Amino acid sequence: MPKIVIAEVxxxxxxxxxxxxGDFSGExxxxxxxxxxxxxxxxxxxxxxxxxDGAEGYATSFLEAAFGGLARKYSAAAMLKTLQxxxxxxxxxxxxxxxxxxxxxx
Amino acid sequence: MENPEGxxxxxxxxxxxxxxxxxxxxxxxxxxxxxxxxxLLLLSTIKSxxxxxxxxxxxxxxxxxxxxxxxxxxxxxxxxxxxxKGHREDQSLGLLKKHEGKRVREDICAQLVQHATKMIYGxxxxxxxxxxxxxxxxxxxxxxxxxEGKEQEAWWASxxxxxxxKIARFAFLDNGVGIFKSIKWRNFANQVNLAMLFGNQASLxxxxxxxxxxxxxxxxxxxxxxxxxxxxxxxxHMKNLQLLTNKAHINVTTGxxxxxxxxxxxxxxxxEIHHA
Numbered sequence: 019m020p021k022i023v024i025a026e027v028x029x030x031x032x033x034x035x036x037x038x039x040g041d042f043s044g045e046x047x048x049x050x051x052x053x054x055x056x057x058x059x060x061x062x063x064x065x066x067x068x069x070x071d072g073a074e075g076y077a078t079s080f081l082e083a084a085f086g087g088l089a090r091k092y093s094a095a096a097m098l099k100t101l102q103x104x105x106x107x108x109x110x111x112x113x114x115x116x117x118x119x120x121x122x123x124x
Numbered sequence: 125m126e127n128p129e130g131x132x133x134x135x136x137x138x139x140x141x142x143x144x145x146x147x148x149x150x151x152x153x154x155x156x157x158x159x160x161x162x163x164l165l166l167l168s169t170i171k172s173x174x175x176x177x178x179x180x181x182x183x184x185x186x187x188x189x190x191x192x193x194x195x196x197x198x199x200x201x202x203x204x205x206x207x208x209k210g211h212r213e214d215q216s217l218g219l220l221k222k223h224e225g226k227r228v229r230e231d232i233c234a235q236l237v238q239h240a241t242k243m244i245y246g247x248x249x250x251x252x253x254x255x256x257x258x259x260x261x262x263x264x265x266x267x268x269x270x271x272e273g274k275e276q277e278a279w280w281a282s283x284x285x286x287x288x289x290k291i292a293r294f295a296f297l298d299n300g301v302g303i304f305k306s307i308k309w310r311n312f313a314n315q316v317n318l319a320m321l322f323g324n325q326a327s328l329x330x331x332x333x334x335x336x337x338x339x340x341x342x343x344x345x346x347x348x349x350x351x352x353x354x355x356x357x358x359x360x361h362m363k364n365l366q367l368l369t370n371k372a373h374i375n376v377t378t379g380x381x382x383x384x385x386x387x388x389x390x391x392x393x394x395x396e397i398h399h400a
């Protein structure tokens with residue numbers, strides 16, 4: 019199963035929403051890692067595991083920009099079909115992401 | 125924020141006492157008690173654009189030894205030219221940061237959390253709720269604190285440790301326009317009217333924290349920052365969350381809201397971590 023461990027491949031200090039706001043934005047994460055990983059998994063009919071553990075924390079705007087952004091582009095259904103999440107340190111993040119995804123497609 | 129009214133009145137007097145080309149002297153000698161957030165507010169006012177027109181800003185030391193130690197440990201003297209005799213920077217208890225510029229500083233957020241948790245628990249620990257709160261605060265200052273057409277407002281953040289009570293106290297503030305003067309009230313015209321907006325700020329602040337008013341940008345998926353900070357307290361990541369902006373003060377723990385007589389030009393949030 020392909021996976022993205024955010025703290026390892028991107029940063030331990032995720033930042034704000036947009037690229038012009040900080041070094042490790044949700045927008046940048048979406049462009050550089052999440053979208054390519056999603057498309058690759060989708061093309062090969064695999065599930066992509068996104069691991070949120072190991073980072074200092076996540077702003078709501080980071081999560082919304084990344085995952086809400088992906089859902090706005092590809093639809094919530096496509097996203098939730100291809101992505102799985104792991105967040106043992108902050109389990110509520112998964113519910114938050116799912117809310118952002120649903121709101122993004124509403 | 126034990127006495128927001130008194131502190132705001134003092135910093136307002138300080139700001140309005142600034143005269144171009146004159147020396148402004150700040151007498152700290154008779155302070156008998158001061159909290160770290162009040163020190164941050166004082167410092168941000170001293171270093172503000174309003175006081176830059178003074179020839180110089182000087183001051184004296186508090187006479188009370190406890191208050192002197194609080195100032196010394198807070199990081200205050202790292203940002204002023206005049207330092208007490210024999211003063212040495214000691215960031216083992218307090219950490220104070222300032223940033224001017226358009227970028228959110230993820231590294232400073234991590235530093236503040238790690239510093240606080242190291243003081244409380246003996247080694248740095250993750251606190252996702254507080255890390256998130258700091259990112260949201262910085263982003264809010266960047267996006268909303270500056271008056272239209274004016275340069276980017278600075279923010280100030282501090283953490284200090286009360287060794288007796290084993291409490292780490294955070295403060296974050298900017299001296300921008302404040303939440304209610306940054307609101308594009310047109311976005312909320314169907315929910316509030318102008319009279320309410322400027323007369324009932326305390327109650328509206330509660331609504332903002334409860335995500336009842338949506339984003340100041342008007343976009344439906346925005347506006348989650350302040351509610352997320354409130355949720356961090358509900359989840360136990362922080363205690364004693366308080367918010368002060370314009371004429372409104374709210375203690376999120378008790379739910380108590382106050383409409384203040386004097387106005388604070390800016391936004392200030394404070395919260396704590398307690399050793400379990």
